[in-house]
Amino acid sequence: MAPPKHVNIAILGTGGVGSHVLSQLSWISTHHPSTHFNLIYLATIDGALYNDNYKPIDIETALNRLQTPGAKRSLLTIQTLATYLANAPYRAILADITSCDTIAQSYPLFLERGISIVTPNKKAFSGSYELWRDIFDAARCGGALIGHESSVGAGMPIISTMRDFGITGDRVMRVEGVVSGALSFLFNEFAPLATSPAVSGSAGGSAGGRWSEIVKKARERGYTQPDPRDDLNGLDVARDVTILARLAGLPIEQGSFPVQSLVPKELEGIGSAEEFLARLPEFDERMDEERERAVNAGRVLRHVGIVDIVNRRAEVGLKWFEPDDPIARLQGRDNVIRFYTKRYGDDPLIISGAGAGGSVTAMGVTGDMLRILHQLG
């Protein structure tokens, strides 16, 4: 029989993803009794549960206990938390399910002390290249591991696939796709395929409605950030592109490659999201023209991220696709990523599906925890 495996877990963040991580860990404890995730620290925004003697917190009741008056203790500082975890009886994994920049910046500090990191947060991996290098160097020195499957495409096997290409010696030539659920929806509505030429004679969908109306609808449904400019500026896609490029071996800096923003220059400085939306119709004609040019070329307009490893460049912006291209044929808010590699040749590996959502994002996180548990345990 394989020996039981133990690892200590610290979780920062108990929101939409964090609560799903807790329930998945609870499921795993019940169904894989030889897998021991000892939850020894659980932090929410204003306090934490933990025991000085490392006695594990009951995962089932943890969220309720956080609500119990007097149960929460003060948050440990980053330094104190690192010491607490480094001194624990088993190896520790820190699950960062916040979007705090300070925590992202401190990953090297945990890693060099042997504490592994799992996170769905893309900040640390898409920040400065120096931080990226520090993170992976610290992990190597500390004998710790890093899991960030959900940093691109949520629970879809994107990062693990990139990793497998790398470690088995395949050469990734090009990675491209739609990694923003918001931009996926906007373009699937604005330039729907049903009106493209190969389908009914008028490519790329002038029948797709007005851009400003679609942006408004997407926001109302909660498909965009509260301020849609945070999606339309392409910076979130640029973060994914940065991560994918680095995984493919390009030491790229964010900001060093072209990112086409869909926020009109004139509306960048405008105060509130409401004001922005009120003035957006003034610019519908520009988007109509973009769509029309693609239509006239028999193509479909999409907003994508591209990593071109062969030519050592990356790009985020509007591109045209053939109507039978899976990128043109996305639906709803789906993401799609296409990997061209030496081994796959002209026939790329394609992964598509939901790239957001609490439970699938959490699945990427707990999957990473299990992988690390097995490697360390």
Place this chain on the structure above:
Amino acid sequence: MAPPKHVNIAILGTGGVGSHVLSQLSWISTHHPSTHFNLIYLATIDGALYNDNYKPIDIETALNRLQTPGAKRSLLTIQTLATYLANAPYRAILADITSCDTIAQSYPLFLERGISIVTPNKKAFSGSYELWRDIFDAARCGGALIGHESSVGAGMPIISTMRDFGITGDRVMRVEGVVSGALSFLFNEFAPLATSPAVSGSAGGSAGGRWSEIVKKARERGYTQPDPRDDLNGLDVARDVTILARLAGLPIEQGSFPVQSLVPKELEGIGSAEEFLARLPEFDERMDEERERAVNAGRVLRHVGIVDIVNRRAEVGLKWFEPDDPIARLQGRDNVIRFYTKRYGDDPLIISGAGAGGSVTAMGVTGDMLRILHQLG
């Protein structure tokens, strides 16, 4: 620093996949110097390389040495090989890259002695359910691991995705798709989407040519087995379906679910592939009718495998798909698998790409080896 990891490797088979596995292992040794795959046994059909004192065989020159007169020794019997590997100084992985049934049957014997198994071969996992259970029981008892990523969809992350769903507590509801490159090509040619109704007015492609001609062409190009009936009978797809069903928790027996064969009953017993192909045109009308019925319903005819976990059933056969369905839109010889799970809801995870080929199949094998090395080492 993480300590170096050592594992012993025995490889059975040096054909199209086996030779790629060797070159990938050689790449890994060069690029990950802390990863030690010690090749201690390499067998081809009529002999093997190995040293009684477990001195590793040089991977770079191994294939050449197999050709050197006098270098090969007699093959070890299965029992002797198991003892040889069990007594080795590090944990061992047996890579079975043959299609020998006897070896598949003997996996439990290796596993219960602590020897892990990796294989692209589907035989063991799609044989009797008793063998499946014996394999996983033996692995548990022996503390050994099993990797069979390439048993479905070659290097695509199909098995690992199913495993991740399972271990993190997602519930797979339905898995379906095209997992045969040969059948993919045949239907993409026979009922091409370009002639489906949403595209040009005549669904599912009566313009797709004659079935018997397409089968002949596929065989000439080497896309089918030497005897195309080995693809057309659907049994290979049924093996994939059996594996996927079992991974999803259905204790299914092969032969216990409907498999629609495309070999006309009248031609099943006919001698050679040539005779079969010569008589196949007599049955073109039947396939025309199948295609026509789908066309008339505005759908596209495809041959697929389906695992319906909710209703505890599986099926292989002809089905109709909407023209905008990714299954209808496959190209060339691509495979596609669609996973419906509790977490993904109505918006399935879809993986598509090349489901065959020496180097991608080998990548699934070496990826499994690395995963096992990290877990055992």
